[in-house]
Amino acid sequence: MSSTKRAYQSDDRNLALELVRVTEAAALAAANWTGRGLKNEADGAAVEAMRLAFDAVAISGTVVIGEGEMDEAPMLYIGEQVGAGGPAMDIAVDPLEGTNLTAKNAPNALTVVALAERGNFLHAPDIYMDKIAVGPGLPNGVVDLDNTIGTNLRELARAQKRDISELTLCTLDRPRHEELIARTREAGARVMLISDGDVAAVVATAMPGSGVDIFAGSGGAPEGVLAAAAMRCVNGQMQGRLLFEDEDQVARAREMDPSGDPRRKLGLYDMAKGDVLFSATGVTDGALLRGVRFAHGRAITHTIVMRSKSGTIRFIEGQHDFKIKTWTAR
Structure with a gap:
């Protein structure tokens, strides 16, 4: 292996660890508000801590998925430049996925960051997206957004060599999903309803x-x-x-991503292509990660960090001493 390639891979690994520090910072700040019924305060603390942590990351980053437009968010807004200088990167953030979950001390609140080389994330407006996801090791196209949920469940059960009754579909507990829920149960599968946090729910399929x-x-x-x-x-x-x-939303989507029909069905690589780094830290306990634990001037965090280049998935437990650490609100 050439020295240049070794240096690039080493830098990439270091960047992955830097992302862990970013999501840890946001989780530690948000966790101060867990169970206090104050979702806006929890979100604001996470945003501020994440933005501050980015100042030490060796990238020239542009927020493409963030807290809203510049006039809607004081920081981590779409288009904001962050980082200490380095390779040009797209940044997708959700400083606190599950503000209500945090306020209620309910499961699956996370802090989330993803990075890709410039131009490799879909620039999506803050609107709804219809989604379907399954985990790895299945035939390509085993499920399809244009199929009925009954067909998708049958094809998934066939691919996994299981009965439909053994499958569980997860979806947000919303009135708009009443038909989806009914058709899923009609097909014979179970339904897991969540109040918030569909990033964690999608990742859970894998x-x-x-x-x-x-x-x-x-x-x-x-x-x-x-x-x-x-x-x-x-x-x-x-x-x-x-x-x-x-049509105003259609025009906004076309302005943000002029590469294709805004109404088209998006594949995985339409939304995130190239080399991708992903980090998420738990704020409250969930199926994917443990939440932040505070005790005696210290905290323990639990983070997942992943790289598409290597397919490596790491779970990292961080122990933080607040007598030394200075970039959190605590």
Whole structure:
């Protein structure tokens, strides 16, 4: 292996660890508000800590999935430049996925960041996206957004050599999913309803023992891009389609991503292509990660970090001493 290639791989690994520090910072800040019923305060703390942590990351980053437009968010807004200088990167962030979950101390609140080389993430407006996802090791196209859920469940059961009754579909507990839920149960599968947190739910389809076999339904488009980044790293499958309420939203999507029809069905590589890094740290306990634990001036965090280039998945436990650490709010 050439020295140049070794240096590039070493830099990439170092960058992955830097991302862990970024999501840890946001999780530690948000966890101060766990169970206090103050979702906006939790979100604000996570945003501020994540933005500060990015100042030490050796990239020239542009936020393409973030907290909204410049006039809607004070930091980590779409188009904001972050990082200490280095390779040009797209950044997708959700400083606190599950603000309500954090406020209620409910499961599956996460802090999430994904990186890709410039131009490799879908620039998606903050609207809904229809999504479907399954884990790795399955035939390509085993499920399809254009098929009925009954057909998708039958094809998934056939591919996994299981009965449909053994499958569990996860979806957000929303009135708009009533038909999806009814058709899933009618087909014979189980349904797992979640109140928030569809990034974690999509990733769970790729994690053995999570109890989730397929995710389907509509949720935020920004969360869809983050989930796609994670699925790239685990070789899972995912499709999406933006859902528009009016022509103004269509025009906005076309402006942000002029490369194709805004209404087209999006494959995994339409949402996240090239080399992708993904990190998420638990704020509250969930199927994917443990939440932050505070005790005696210290905290323990639990993070997943993944690289699409190598397919490596690492779970990292961090122990933080607040007598030394200075970049958190605690």
